[in-house]
Amino acid sequence: MIIELHLLQSFPVSNLNRDDVGQPKTATFGGQLRGRISSQSLKRSARLLLQRHGLEPDETGIRTKRLITKTATLLGERGRDEAEAVAVASSGLLALGFGLDKRRSALTEYLLFVGTDAVNLLADYCDREWDRLVADAAARAKAAEKKKTDNTKSDTADKQSKIKPDKKTRDEAKRILDASRVVDVALFGRMIADNKDFNVSAASQVAHAISTHAVVNEYDYYTAVDDLQPDDETGADMIGTVDFNAACYYRYANLHLNQLRDNLHGDTDLMARATRAWLHAFIDAIPSGKQNSMAALTPPETLLVVVRDTGAWNLANAFLQPVDTNDLMVTSTRALFGHFNRLRRFYGDDNLRAVIAAAVTTDLEGLADHEIAPSRHELVSRTLAATKV
Incomplete structure (x- = not known):
């Protein structure tokens, strides 16, 4: 219907x-x-x-690239070191099969459309897997530093950004990204190119x-005057147009x-x-x-x-x-x-x-x-x- x-x-x-x-x-x-x-x-x-x-x-859901920072903030409120929590949350998302922004690793590779409880669920996962994810974050940081020191091109970071999770981890990812009660995801869909299991x-x-x-587009010419402009001065301090x-x-x-x-x-x-x-x-x-x-x-x-x-x-x-x-x-x-x-x-x-x-x-x-x-x-x-x- x-x-x-x-x-x-x-x-x-x-x-x-x-x-x-x-x-x-x-x-x-x-x-x-x-x-x-x-x-x-x-x-x-x-x-x-x-x-x-x-x-x-x-x-309802949220569309964001900032799942890592939100999760780190929540982990900080739970008593974890927030700076370390950023690295752990990054490792957590990598382990779940999602890539990170190549220029800003505290952001996901693309906008994720998730339920509002995804931050809590990801934080719970990071808490449970804390020691393993801390070790993974340290290994990633060491590899990145080595690449910078050697000044050579390496595909290590790219390989680390695409991890194929095992079945247990995939099930965890499905729980975190579950959209069965997220109405706007149900209405408008979700496409994750390299994780098609999460598409809606x-x-x-x-x-x-x-x-x-x-129609013919027009434009408005506007000016703005400084309220504290001296009386002996005239003219606008800002001019522009708006279509x-x-x-x-x-x-x-x-x-x-x-x-x-x-x-x-x-x-x-x-x-x-x-x-x-x-x-x-x-x-x-x-x-x-x-x-x-x-x-x-x-x-x-x-x-x-x-x-x-x-x-x-x-x-x-x-x-x-x-x-x-x-x-x-x-x-x-x-x-x-x-x-x-x-x-x-x-x-x-x-x-x-x-x-x-x-x-x-x-x-x-x-x-x-x-x-x-x-x-x-x-x-x-x-x-x-x-x-x-």
């Missing part, structure tokens, strides 16, 4: 998601330049809201948001409930709360880029939820021909539902369990009365009811 969420959301002057030169991200679609918000940005914005919508802190297939797919109309645009975006995400159930090992209570949190979090998700200076905090105005047994329809092609009108939200809403209803008539709706739509300012055309919800609360309630077999 699949839940699809389609949103139309208009943002005023904003730079929610920047590219490498600081401009709002864009994409060419239908032969026209569109505003774009990356799926990564939207997923992170949603992830940060999951606890607000009913999940406990230990049911994402239950939720998220599209890049694109504007329903053509922005204003756009009405089409947003799309879906949630595969069977995959979510598998990822959460069949925990039906957690699955129900995760589904509810996912719905609310994606409705509320707004990227944080330049919000302090632009405050583009506008909620979605048109919402469409489709609950289906199989298949999935991204409705972005409703805007393949860009909307060209002063009333962007009304026209975009009509285009969205017109496209959806045409697809529905052509492909049939035998696999649709429910269609629920709501809009703040626009009349919804082409839907039956029972498919229109008067509020967000009603839309979410009907959606959750439709997912129950």
Whole structure:
């Protein structure tokens, strides 16, 4: 079973998601330049809201390269020497089969997506294996010093960064990285290239948001004056530019409930709360880029939820021909539902369990009365009811 969420959301002057030169991200679609918000940005914005919508802190995860330093701090609080604990935690992660950053050995080789209890579990492992890991850390330090002294190229460090653990140690690693109760890992997946046993297939797919109309990025020229500038001096002490645009975006995400159930090992209570949190979090998700200076905090105005047994329809092609009108939200809403209803008539709706739509300012055309919800609360309630077999 699949839940699809389609949103139309208009943002005023904003730079929610920047590219490498600081401009709002864009994409060419239908032969026209569109505003774009990356799926990564939207997923992170949603992830940060999951606890607000009913999940406990230990049911969400963290994405970090700093597992070693956090573990060392905890070991220090337990009475271990914190400097030594950094080396021990590094050896611990190496023993578990994970690489270290080649330039900063106190960081992991890549971001790890783990549950919030991973630090405690890794600290417990390091405590139990302390003497062995201390010896390993000393051997690694000696090899590194020898390499530096000899000033010769050696692959010793690289070999040490890739250790193949035995079965007992692999089981320990699985316990530390267990994600069976980590909702955001279950939703958005986890890929560890050299430790495929820890990969998790994402239950939720998220599209890049694109504007329903053509956009042209603009820029704001600003100046700042020193408050303590002498009265006989004039001029600005800082000048610069900030890029922005204003756009009405089409947003799309879906949630595969069977995959979510598998990822959460069949925990039906957690699955129900995760589904509810996912719905609310994606409705509320707004990227944080330049919000302090632009405050583009506008909620979605048109919402469409489709609950289906199989298949999935991204409705972005409703805007393949860009909307060209002063009333962007009304026209975009009509285009969205017109496209959806045409697809529905052509492909049939035998696999649709429910269609629920709501809009703040626009009349919804082409839907039956029972498919229109008067509020967000009603839309979410009907959606959750439709997912129950």
